[in-house]
Amino acid sequence: MSDAKNLLFLPGDGIGPEVMGQVRKIIEWLTKNRSVNFNLSEGLVGGACYEAHKCAVTDETVQDAMDADAVMLGAVGGPQWDNVERHARPEAGLLRLRKEMDLFANLRPAVVFDALVDSSTLKNEIVQGLDIMILRELTSGVYFGEPRGVEDLPGGGQKGFDTQVYTDAEIIRAAHVAFDLAKKRGGKVHSVEKANVMESGKFWREVVTKLHAEQYSDIKLEHMYADNCAMQLVRNPKQFDVILTDNLFGDLLSDCAAMLTGSLGMLPSASLSGKDENGKVRAMYEPVHGSAPDIAGQDLANPLATILSFSMCLRYSFNMAAEADLLDQGVQNVLGAGVRTGDIMQDGMKAIGCAAMGDALIAELDKLV
Numbered sequence: 001m002s003d004a005k006n007l008l009f010l011p012g013d014g015i016g017p018e019v020m021g022q023v024r025k026i027i028e029w030l031t032k033n034r035s036v037n038f039n040l041s042e043g044l045v046g047g048a049c050y051e052a053h054k055c056a057v058t059d060e061t062v063q064d065a066m067d068a069d070a071v072m073l074g075a076v077g078g079p080q081w082d083n084v085e086r087h088a089r090p091e092a093g094l095l096r097l098r099k100e101m102d103l104f105a106n107l108r109p110a111v112v113f114d115a116l117v118d119s120s121t122l123k124n125e126i127v128q129g130l131d132i133m134i135l136r137e138l139t140s141g142v143y144f145g146e147p148r149g150v151e152d153l154p155g156g157g158q159k160g161f162d163t164q165v166y167t168d169a170e171i172i173r174a175a176h177v178a179f180d181l182a183k184k185r186g187g188k189v190h191s192v193e194k195a196n197v198m199e200s201g202k203f204w205r206e207v208v209t210k211l212h213a214e215q216y217s218d219i220k221l222e223h224m225y226a227d228n229c230a231m232q233l234v235r236n237p238k239q240f241d242v243i244l245t246d247n248l249f250g251d252l253l254s255d256c257a258a259m260l261t262g263s264l265g266m267l268p269s270a271s272l273s274g275k276d277e278n279g280k281v282r283a284m285y286e287p288v289h290g291s292a293p294d295i296a297g298q299d300l301a302n303p304l305a306t307i308l309s310f311s312m313c314l315r316y317s318f319n320m321a322a323e324a325d326l327l328d329q330g331v332q333n334v335l336g337a338g339v340r341t342g343d344i345m346q347d348g349m350k351a352i353g354c355a356a357m358g359d360a361l362i363a364e365l366d367k368l369v
C-alpha cells in the first residue's frame with residue numbers, strides 16, 4: 001500500500017456536508033478498489049465552527065490545514081450568520097485559511113462537458129468544447145488590503161472604505177503560474193485588470209508585461225479590461241485559454257464562467273501555495289459555489305463541482321493522475337447517460353438528488369475498472 005495521504009475534510013455549512021459526503025464515497029471506493037491509503041481527518045469551518053467555538057476557524061484547524069497534504073472544503077456561510085461581527089463570520093474562516101496557508105494561486109477551470117452543452121443558457125456553438133482556466137490571485141488585493149473600515153467624517157456622516165493593494169512580487173508569482181499553465185495548454189494568457197481606472201491595475205499591467213518580455217515571450221499575452229472580459233466571456237468565451245486576474249475580478253469572472261458550463265454546481269477549484277522550504281505545496285480544494293442556503297438540507301445539490309475538485313486534489317497534491325482521469329471519465333459517462341441533478345436538468349430528463357448522483361458515479365466507476 002502506498003504512503004498515507006493526509007487529507008483534512010472541512011465540510012462547512014449549508015450544502016457543504018451534503019456534497020462532501022459524496023467525496024467520502026469516492027474515497028471509500030478508491031481505498032477499496034485502488035489500494036489508496038487515505039488518512040482522513042475532519043474539522044469545523046464557517047458557521048459550523050462559529051456555533052461550536054464562536055469563531056470561523058480555530059487555530060488548531062488552521063494548523064491541521066497547514067500540516068495536511070491537502071484540504072477539501074465544502075462551503076461556508078448562510079443567512080443565520082449575516083449579523084455576526086466580520087472577523088467571526090463564516091467567510092472569514094475561509095479567508096484566514098487561504099491567507100495563512102498562502103494559497104495565492106487559485107485555479108478555476110471552466111470546462112463544458114459535451115453532455116451539458118444544452119444546459120448552458122448560451123447557444124450551443126458558443127460553449128461547445130469550451131476549456132478555459134481562470135488563475136485568480138487569492139491572498140491579496142482588496143480582500144486583504146489595509147486600510148479598511150467604516151469611519152465618521154469630521155463634518156458629519158460616515159465613510160466605508162477598502163484598499164486594493166498589489167506588490168510586484170505578488171503579481172509576479174501569480175503570473176508565473178498563469179504563464180506556466182498556458183505553456184501546457186493553449187499558449188495564451190489574457191491578463192485582466194482595470195488599468196484604465198486603477199493605479200494598481202496600471203501597475204499590474206506593467207509588471208505582467210515585463211515578466212512576459214523577460215521570460216515568456218513564447219506565450220501569447222493580451223491585456224483586457226475586466227468589464228470587457230466579463231462581456232467577452234458571454235459573447236465569445238472560446239477566445240480564452242488562461243485568464244490571469246486579481247482576487248476580486250477573479251471572484252466575479254469565475255462565477256460568470258461557471259454559467260457557461262451550465263451551473264455553478266459544475267465548477268471546481270484548486271488553491272495552491274508556492275513550495276515551502278521542504279518542497280511542500282500547501283493546497284485546498286473547494287467548489288466555486290457557496291453554501292446554497294436555498295437548497296441546503298434537501299438533497300438537491302449538485303456534488304460534481306466538489307467531486308471534480310477532489311479530482312484536482314488527486315492530480316495536483318497526490319500525484320494520482322490515473323485516478324483523477326478515472327474520476328473525470330466517470331463524471332463524463334454519468335452525464336452522458338443523462339444522469340442529472342436539478343440545476344443541470346434538460347427537457348425530458350428526471351432530476352435525481354445529491355446522494356443519488358454520488359451513487360451513480362460509484363456505479364460508473366465500478367463499470368470502468
Ligand SMILES: NC(=O)c1ccc[n+]([C@@H]2O[C@H](COP(=O)([O-])OP(=O)(O)OC[C@H]3O[C@@H](n4cnc5c(N)ncnc54)[C@H](O)[C@@H]3O)[C@@H](O)[C@H]2O)c1
Pocket residue numbers: 015074075076077078079091094264265266286287288289290291292293294295300301302303305343
Ligand atoms: N467558497 C465558499 O464557501 C463560498 C462561495 C460563495 C459563496 N459563499 C457563501 O455562501 C452563501 C450563499 O451565497 P450565494 O447564494 O451568493 O451563492 P451560492 O453559490 O451559495 O448560491 C447561488 C445559487 O446557485 C445555486 N447553487 C450553488 N451551488 C449549487 C450546487 N452545488 N448545486 C445546485 N445549485 C447550486 C444556489 O442554490 C443558488 O441559487 C453566502 O453566505 C456566501 O458568502 C461561500
Ligand SMILES: CC(C)[C@H](C(=O)O)[C@@H](O)C(=O)O
Pocket residue numbers: 077091094095251288290
Ligand atoms: C465566500 C467568499 C469569501 C468567497 C470569495 O469571495 O472569495 C467565494 O465567493 C469564492 O468565490 O470562493
Ligand SMILES: [Mg+2]
Pocket residue numbers: 251252255288
Ligand atoms: Mg465567489
